[in-house]
Amino acid sequence: MGKAKILVIDDEKIVVASLRKVLESEGFQVDEALRGREGIKMAEKKPYDLVITDIRMPDVGGLLVLRDVKRARPSVPVVILTGYATISSALQAMKLGAADYLEKPVAPDELIARISAAMDAARGRAGENQVITNQEEVRKVIRRGISDAEFTRRLLYEGSDLLDGYDLTIPEKLAIITGDVPFIESFLGGLANDERQWLMARAGAEVW
Amino acid sequence: MEKRKILVIDDEQIVLSSVKKILTEAGYDVDTHIRPGGGIYLAVYKDYDMVLTDLRMPDVEGLTVLRDIKRHKPDMPVIIITGYASVDSVVTAMKLGATDYLEKPFTPEQLVEKVEKGFEKAKAAPREEQTIVNRKEVQKILKKGASEPDFAHRLFTEGPSTLSRYNLTAAEKLAILTADVQWIEDQLGTLPPEQKLWLEKRAANGKAKAL
Numbered sequence: 001m002g003k004a005k006i007l008v009i010d011d012e013k014i015v016v017a018s019l020r021k022v023l024e025s026e027g028f029q030v031d032e033a034l035r036g037r038e039g040i041k042m043a044e045k046k047p048y049d050l051v052i053t054d055i056r057m058p059d060v061g062g063l064l065v066l067r068d069v070k071r072a073r074p075s076v077p078v079v080i081l082t083g084y085a086t087i088s089s090a091l092q093a094m095k096l097g098a099a100d101y102l103e104k105p106v107a108p109d110e111l112i113a114r115i116s117a118a119m120d121a122a123r124g125r126a127g128e129n130q131v132i133t134n135q136e137e138v139r140k141v142i143r144r145g146i147s148d149a150e151f152t153r154r155l156l157y158e159g160s161d162l163l164d165g166y167d168l169t170i171p172e173k174l175a176i177i178t179g180d181v182p183f184i185e186s187f188l189g190g191l192a193n194d195e196r197q198w199l200m201a202r203a204g205a206e207v208w
Numbered sequence: 209m210e211k212r213k214i215l216v217i218d219d220e221q222i223v224l225s226s227v228k229k230i231l232t233e234a235g236y237d238v239d240t241h242i243r244p245g246g247g248i249y250l251a252v253y254k255d256y257d258m259v260l261t262d263l264r265m266p267d268v269e270g271l272t273v274l275r276d277i278k279r280h281k282p283d284m285p286v287i288i289i290t291g292y293a294s295v296d297s298v299v300t301a302m303k304l305g306a307t308d309y310l311e312k313p314f315t316p317e318q319l320v321e322k323v324e325k326g327f328e329k330a331k332a333a334p335r336e337e338q339t340i341v342n343r344k345e346v347q348k349i350l351k352k353g354a355s356e357p358d359f360a361h362r363l364f365t366e367g368p369s370t371l372s373r374y375n376l377t378a379a380e381k382l383a384i385l386t387a388d389v390q391w392i393e394d395q396l397g398t399l400p401p402e403q404k405l406w407l408e409k410r411a412a413n414g415k416a417k418a419l
Contacts (some may be wrong), residue, residue: 087293091302100299107209120374165324165325
C-alpha cells in the first residue's frame with residue numbers, strides 16, 4: 001500500500017512545518033497550503049486521504065474548507081486543528097461532518113493517533129451526497145431569514161445549531177450558513193433578489 | 209398524537225425536577241432516574257423516545273450510559289447534559305454517537321430547543337453496528353492491555369484517545385473502555401484468564417475514565 005497523502009492547511013508556517021515533520025516521520029506524504037482557498041483547490045485536484053485544516057485563516061475559514069473539500073470529495077475525512085478551540089465550535093464542527101477536532105498545540109502521538117483513527121473510520125464510507133434534495137426546506141429557511149431578523153441574528157451566533165430543527169442534510173446546512181448562492185441556485189434555479197441578498201450577507205458573516 | 213417519552217438520568221435531584229418540569233410543560237411525557245444503572249435498565253427495557261444523561265455521575269460514567277443504550281437501541285437519540293463541558297468531552301461524545309450536547313446551566317428554552325432538534329436530527333442519523341466486527345483488533349488490544357502495564361495505565365488515564373489508532377467501531381471502543389467482559393465474551397468466546405482479569409480490574413477500578 002502506498003503512503004497515505006495528507007493535506008495540511010494553515011496560515012502559520014511554523015505550524016505547517018511542525019505538522020509536516022511529525023507526519024513525514026510516520027511515513028505520511030504531506031502537501032501544504034498556507035491559504036484556505038489554495039488548500040481547497042489542491043483538495044479538489046488531488047485525492048488526499050485526509051485533510052487537516054486550521055479554522056481562522058485570513059482568506060477563508062475552516063468551515064468553508066470543510067464545506068468545499070466535502071463537496072469535491074465527500075468521503076475525505078477533514079480534521080479541524082485550532083488554537084482557538086471552543087465547545088461551541090467543536091460541537092458545530094462535529095455536527096457538520098468533521099472527522100475530528102483538535103486543539104493546538106497537539107502532541108505528536110496524539111496527532112498521529114487521531115488522524116489514523118479518522119482515516120480508518122472513513123475507509124469504506126461513501127460520504128454524504130453533495131446535492132440539495134430538500135429544496136423546499138432550504139427555501140423555507142431563506143424566506144424565514146428574510147422576514148425574521150431575530151432568526152438571522154441567531155444564525156450568525158449559533159450557526160448550524162439553529163438549523164437542526166429543519167429537515168436538512170449537512171451539505172444543505174453548510175450551503176446556507178456560508179451563503180453559497182451558486183450552489184443553491186444550481187439546484188433551486190434563480191433565487192429572488194431578496195433571497196440572494198440575504199444569502200450574500202451570510203457569505204460575509206464571520207462564522208466560527 | 210401520543211406524547212413523546214423522555215428519560216432523564218442525573219445524580220442531582222434538583223436537575224431532574226427542573227428538567228422534568230420544563231419538558232412536561234413543553235408537552236413531553238418525562239420519567240427521571242437518579243441512579244445511572246437503573247436509568248440504563250429503564251432506557252433499554254422501557255419504551256422511550258429519547259434519553260438525556262449527565263456526563264459525570266458517582267457510580268457509572270455518562271459514557272457507559274451512552275454505550276449501553278446505544279448497544280441495545282442504536283437509533284435512540286441520547287443528549288448529553290453536563291456541568292463539566294470540555295472540548296474533548298464534546299468531541300468524544302459526538303464521535304461515540306451522542307445526538308447533542310448541552311451545558312449546564314441552561315435555560316428552559318435552550319433545553320426544549322435541543323430536545324426538539326434532537327428528534328429531528330435522529331430521523332436521519334446513520335445506524336452504528338452494535339456487534340464486534342473488528343475481532344482481531346479487539347483481541348490485539350486485550351492482549352496488549354494484559355501484557356503492557358504502560359498501555360493499560362494510559363488507557364485508564366487518557367481514555368479513548370489511546371484507542372484512536374486502532375480500527376475500532378464506536379461500540380467496540382466503548383466495550384473496551386468500560387471493560388464490558390460479558391459483551392466481549394458473548395462474541396469472542398471465553399477470554400484467556402489474563403485478559404479477563406485485566407478487564408475485570410478495569411471494571412473494578414472503574415470507572416473507565418473516558419469522558
